[in-house]
Amino acid sequence: MTEEEIIHEFRASEALLEGHFKLSSGRHSGHYLQCARVLMNPERAGNLARALAQAIPRDVRSQIDVVVSPAMGGLIIGHEMGRALDKDAMFLERPEGVFELRRGFRLEPGAKVLMVEDVVTTGLSSREAIAAVGREGGEVIAECSLVDRSNGEADLGVPFFPLITLNFPTYAEGEVPARLAMIPITKPGSRKS
Incomplete structure (x- = not known):
């Protein structure tokens, strides 16, 4: 898939939102990617996953x-x-605020793991998830995501292969521009903070 085709999928599924969003990283943005919307169609999700798999060497x-x-x-x-x-494929949960495997999931000692995210902004959740895999006995050898929002700055400690890079600006709490501050805040992410 080309970058234009990928962006089209996000727009067609109403997954690219505009407003004032407080991201799970705590930063503010005028744009939010609701990847659940782009992934709600199984055929589209499968197409994006196949394209993402091809982005990994x-x-x-x-x-x-x-x-x-x-x-x-x-x-x-x-x-x-x-x-x-x-x-x-298995997933990590954080019932007590720290990622862990549950539901009978377990890693074989030394298992080579591909970490998969929807969006990476600061890399905080990814680093926490990578650390959890280490505690569970596995080794993350790479990470991939549908979208890299970090401007290429997220240091995950492993090779990182995003499907697409979107460079929407984000702002720290005290640096939100006046035009954005006038819009009511929406907090769509899953992290409580």
Whole structure:
């Protein structure tokens, strides 16, 4: 898929929103990607996952034992990546604020893991999820996401392969521009903060 085709999928599914959003990172933005909308159609989700799988170098793909994604945002694309790569897919949850495997999921010691996210902004959730995989006995060898919103600045500590990079500006709490501050805040993410 080309970048234009990918953006079209986000717009066609009303997944690219405009307003004033407080992101799960705590930063503010005039744009939000509601990836659940773009992934709600199974055919579209499968097409995006296959395109994302192709964005991962072949030598990395050949090492993957299992796909892991953080709930909630990474759940659907993680499952579809498992299908695209013909690998099992499991997810991390944070019932007490810290990511962990539940529901009988477990990693074989030393399992080579592909971490899959929907959107990476600061990389905080990704780093927390990668640390959880290490505590569970696996090794994250790479991460991929549908969208990189970090301007290429997210340091995940592993190779990172986004399907598309979108550089919408984000702002710290005290740096929100006046035009954005006038719009009521919506907090659509899954992180409580």
